[in-house]
Amino acid sequence: MRVIRAAIFDVFGTVVDWREGVAACAREAFALRGIETDPHAFADAWRAEYQPAMQRIRSGERGYVQLDQLHLENLDRVLSAFGIAEHFDTAARLELNRAWEQLPPWPDSAPGIAAIRATGRLVAPCSNGSIALMSRLARYAGIEWDCILGADVARAYKPDPLAYRRSVAALRLDPAEVVMVAAHNGDLAAARAEGLATAFVPRPSEQGEGQTSDLVPTADWDFVADDMRALAAWLAG
Amino acid sequence: MRVIRAAIFDVFGTVVDWREGVAACAREAFALRGIETDPHAFADAWRAEYQPAMQRIRSGERGYVQLDQLHLENLDRVLSAFGIAEHFDTAARLELNRAWEQLPPWPDSAPGIAAIRATGRLVAPCSNGSIALMSRLARYAGIEWDCILGADVARAYKPDPLAYRRSVAALRLDPAEVVMVAAHNGDLAAARAEGLATAFVPRPSEQGEGQTSDLVPTADWDFVADDMRALAAWLAG
Structure with a gap:
């Protein structure tokens, strides 16, 4: 690993x-x-x-x-x-x-992200949301990030490769040292193309009862789990 | 106020x-x-x-x-x-x-910033340090920020006006809704010129025993205190 x-x-x-x-x-x-x-x-x-x-x-x-x-x-x-x-x-x-x-977190999000953070790793959103939006949403959802990455830092919207590349560069890490966590296969495919590790956490009710996409991984992502706590356990090794 | x-x-x-x-x-x-x-x-x-x-x-x-x-x-x-x-x-x-x-915080920094954050206000560094540096330093110093602003977000170094202007814009606030907190009069003068509120917290031993500058406020900053907990009390009104 x-x-x-x-x-x-x-x-x-x-x-x-x-x-x-x-x-x-x-x-x-x-x-x-x-x-x-x-x-x-x-x-x-x-x-x-x-x-x-x-x-x-x-x-x-x-x-x-x-x-x-x-x-x-x-x-x-x-x-x-x-x-x-x-x-x-x-x-x-x-x-x-x-x-x-003011969006509710999935039940495992806050404890899972806190557990990942407790392993010593940096945690940050790499979202298309702005710094302003992400900062206030994190407060609402009870999530502690180390910094806010994504669109505002990169001045590019995922899946534009620049969104991943500049977010990783902002951490002064190599892409292979960073795992992208997403419920969307397309997001992970774009991250992998930039050299990031990938973790798929499906959210089968994101789009409501009729959801037909992103129910299962469509590639051999580095990690697949139903829960961010499981992701934390994997990262803790 | x-x-x-x-x-x-x-x-x-x-x-x-x-x-x-x-x-x-x-x-x-x-x-x-x-x-x-x-x-x-x-x-x-x-x-x-x-x-x-x-x-x-x-x-x-x-x-x-x-x-x-x-x-x-x-x-x-x-x-x-x-x-x-x-x-x-x-x-x-x-x-x-x-x-x-790996720089030690002044004793009042972490509790003071946490107290300001507990008032519901957003807190962020507006430093010339990068996102990478500030994220790791915050972990070391035990400080929880809502996001990292400053040089990397603005792509400009204080006291360049862009460093303040773009940091405030990243929060989607008006300059007058944001207070710049600094131990350096020059930093506050540049922030005030951009319309920010200003708070001076002197650090008389920053430069060691022989410090001669920034021992006292050189202008009528909106707030002056020896301690960030006092700043929190002022903000809490």
């Missing part, structure tokens, strides 16, 4: 349950305004705008902007699509946008 | 005692090799190379490189100046360079 000195994590889906978190905030915002839109359908629609918005930046069509801004633009679009835009002024949109800072 | 949502900190001198920390590592390295150089004189000489090295980057003469690299280049120069370069091969230099990751 390689010497792993840091574990970096995908966050939305891997560490926290974005779908239930966003739906909970939407449910509250809708109830206040007497809106009958299904909050899970709303969360799914909002999330569906995520990849296309980042793709315009990955392709170079648009310069780097923080995910908070993309989420807000996507929110405008989704509120209009659901026909409820008139219920949300600017302040209300900014408030609803903070749903992404 | 303004609404302060985050406190960002100078680190070398303000949070940790770089001089005693570097001297302790040098003393150990010298003892192993039978070198009789005074470790404090060595620490002072190494630190004296710090501002000139960064100035070449601030001026645009050189592109941004992490402080770790500057420290290593400065170490080469100082080892030669003391006539002890032949005792340190590349691995030994890299090891001695990690002295900057």
Whole structure:
């Protein structure tokens, strides 16, 4: 086994349950305004705008902007699509946008990450979320990181290779000394292409009951487990 | 009083005692090799190379490189100046360079920063140290940050205005919502010029017994205290 000195994590889906978190905030915002839109359908629609918005930046069509801004633009679009835009002024949109800072962790995330950290390894998110978003989400979810890596540090969105390369460089480590932890096979494939070790932690309810993708590993990742505590035990050797 | 949502900190001198920390590592390295150089004189000489090295980057003469690299280049120069370069091969230099990751905190730093964090505010270093260096130093010093700001995020060295501006932007806050905490008047002057609130915490033994600068505030900073716990009490209102 390689010497792993840091574990970096995908966050939305891997560490926290974005779908239930966003739906909970939407449910509250809708109830206040007497809106009958299904909050899970709303969360799914909002999330569906995520990849296309980042793709315009990955392709170079648009310069780097923080995910908070993309989420807000996507929110405008989704509120209009659901026909409820008139219920949300600017302040209300900014408030609803903070749903992404209030996502519940999966039950094993905080103890698992703490256990990995207790092995002496550095732990950090390598997410497309900004430093601002990740810092506040970590507080909400009770997770202690050593630093925040990912999009803001790299000024690039995963799976752009730069997102992994610059995150690893920020730790002053070799890629082989860093394990990428994710519930998404595509994220791990991109990390492996940059030389990182890979750990798959499936989250079969991330996308709700009908989830069909990322239920199983699609390659021979260095580690596969249902739980971050098992990942900690593996790293502890 | 303004609404302060985050406190960002100078680190070398303000949070940790770089001089005693570097001297302790040098003393150990010298003892192993039978070198009789005074470790404090060595620490002072190494630190004296710090501002000139960064100035070449601030001026645009050189592109941004992490402080770790500057420290290593400065170490080469100082080892030669003391006539002890032949005792340190590349691995030994890299090891001695990690002295900057093993600096003792001032006694009030860890409890004070934890108390500020417990008020709900975000806390982060805004140092010229890299993410790699700051992450490891925080572990060593027992300090929990929400994220690492400063040089690596800004790709600029304080007191370059960009170092403050981009650190504040990374938190998605207005400058007036952020207090810069430092033991150095010059750092606070640069932060104030960018619109940040300012807190002076003097460290009269930072430079050893003969310290003549930064013993007192040289402007009407928003807060002045001998202790970070007092700063926490002020912020808690």
